[in-house]
Amino acid sequence: MTCPLPVSWTLDILKNLNKLLTDTRLALAMANDYRKIYSIDTSDGSYLEYERDSTDNDFSVSSKGTDFFSDCAEFCSSAVYIDDQPLLQDMFTRETFMKRISSGDHFNFDYRFMIGGVPVYHRMKTIIGKDENAGTVFIGITDIDRQKKRELEIKAELFKDSLTGVKNKSAYNDTEKKLDALIREGICEEFSIFVFDLNDLKKVNDSLGHDEGDRYIRSGCLLICSTFKHSPVFRIGGDEFAAVLKDSDYNERRELKKALKEKVEANLQSSGVIIAVGSADFSPETDTCLLDVFKRADREMYSDKRRLKGI
Numbered sequence: 001m002t003c004p005l006p007v008s009w010t011l012d013i014l015k016n017l018n019k020l021l022t023d024t025r026l027a028l029a030m031a032n033d034y035r036k037i038y039s040i041d042t043s044d045g046s047y048l049e050y051e052r053d054s055t056d057n058d059f060s061v062s063s064k065g066t067d068f069f070s071d072c073a074e075f076c077s078s079a080v081y082i083d084d085q086p087l088l089q090d091m092f093t094r095e096t097f098m099k100r101i102s103s104g105d106h107f108n109f110d111y112r113f114m115i116g117g118v119p120v121y122h123r124m125k126t127i128i129g130k131d132e133n134a135g136t137v138f139i140g141i142t143d144i145d146r147q148k149k150r151e152l153e154i155k156a157e158l159f160k161d162s163l164t165g166v167k168n169k170s171a172y173n174d175t176e177k178k179l180d181a182l183i184r185e186g187i188c189e190e191f192s193i194f195v196f197d198l199n200d201l202k203k204v205n206d207s208l209g210h211d212e213g214d215r216y217i218r219s220g221c222l223l224i225c226s227t228f229k230h231s232p233v234f235r236i237g238g239d240e241f242a243a244v245l246k247d248s249d250y251n252e253r254r255e256l257k258k259a260l261k262e263k264v265e266a267n268l269q270s271s272g273v274i275i276a277v278g279s280a281d282f283s284p285e286t287d288t289c290l291l292d293v294f295k296r297a298d299r300e301m302y303s304d305k306r307r308l309k310g311i
Contacts, residue, residue, distance in 0.1 A: 019088070040068045042098065043135055050179045058221065061167075069094040081112035081119040086173070086187045095263055101126070156236040161235040163214060164221040165293040172234040172242060176290045179244075183289060192245040192253050192281045194231075195301040196224055199274040199308055201239040226300065227260045242295035245279075276305035 015162075040047040047068040065071050070091040076085050077102055079145055088111050090096055100107060112119035120143065127138040159171035182188035195213055198220040205213035217239065225233050231249045234242045243251050257279060264275050278301030280293045287293055 003059075020171060033142045034140040035143060036070065036137040040100065040137045040139065040143075041135065042137055045069055045094065052285070069097065081113055081114055084111040086189070087182065087185065090185050090187050110144065121145040137307065140144075148156075164218055164235055166225065166241075167232055167234045168172050168222055169234065169236045171232075172236050175232070175234075175244060179290045183284075183287065186284070188284065189246065190250060190282060191293075192250055192279055193297045194228065194243040194245060194253075194257070194279045194295065195291070195297040196241040197241075197276045197301055198239040199276060199305060199307055216273060220275055223260070223263060223273060223275060227256055227263070242297075253281075268308075274308055276308055278302070278304055 004264050035052050037050045039050070040049050047069045048061065049063045049065075051062040056171050069092055073089055076089050076092070080088055088109065091100075091109060108126075109124045111122060111124070113118075123144045125142075127140065129279045155174075159167050159174065161168040170186065179188060179191070198217065201213055201216060204216045215227045220239075221233070221235065221241065228243050228245065228249055230247065231243045231245045234244075236242050245256075250255060257277060260275065260277055264277075266272070267274055278297045278299065280296035280300065282290075282293050
């Protein structure tokens with residue numbers, strides 16, 4: 001990660017690494033799939049970087065540094081996929097890292113490392129030194145790109161609503177967990193939650209049958225997705241949807257909400273799908289989790305639902 005070591009140092013340091021791997025019960029933890037190992041002295045942040053040759057199972061010393069946390073922050077901003085930077089940067093500040101290590105928290109962290117402009121999944125795993133090496137923390141780095149992408153393909157299928165093709169309630173729960181983690185760390189970026197409810201689905205089902213009810217649901221979903229084109233849409237109930245707005249849709253959230261309401265007003269005159277909508281912005285000063293934001297959006301949605309029924 002920093003300056004290469006003189007060749008004269010490598011033999012002694014490699015002997016030291018082999019001793020550490022043998023004497024501190026790290027042999028199992030640092031299994032053969034690890035490409036790099038960082039040995040960090042937690043007393044001053046100095047570290048050594050060991051790298052496994054692609055054609056050899058032996059480690060070689062590639063670099064050393066005097067401040068792992070500073071170098072990690074620089075590496076993160078220049079070489080890590082932008083969406084993964086906030087949590088990685090927060091996790092590897094000295095204060096956060098030492099707090100977790102002091103509590104005995106051995107943790108894994110998956111992130112995307114940019115290689116030739118392409119994000120490639122890697123995993124960091126921390127191991128605390130034992131016995132005479134207490135105070136030393138090891139971080140193993142392994143390439144998990146193929147495994148991770150296969151997992152994501154499977155998850156995408158599991159997280160898809162079969163009727164509409166948008167994300168399902170499980171996907172929403174997964175998104176909620178990720179956003180809650182960012183909120184707890186105090187590094188969550190601005191976002192809005194939009195909640196939608198299709199009016200009169202029961203009436204459609206009872207009077208026209210469930211096939212027509214399914215078409216009504218798909219029509220409502222299409223209207224939501226065509227309005228919020230750059231945001232993930234989730235079907236979280238039979239007739240209820242949600243969207244998480246960030247970036248361009250977040251910046252235009254008021255205009256998009258107005259556009260949806262105008263389409264719904266037109267549908268009132270043409271017997272089209274009727275959608276009640278409510279929204280709320282994340283407030284870092286008061287919101288402790290995504291549910292806090294969702295509840296405000298849900299209350300506004302029910303108010304809009306009552307308004308539409310009264311028209």
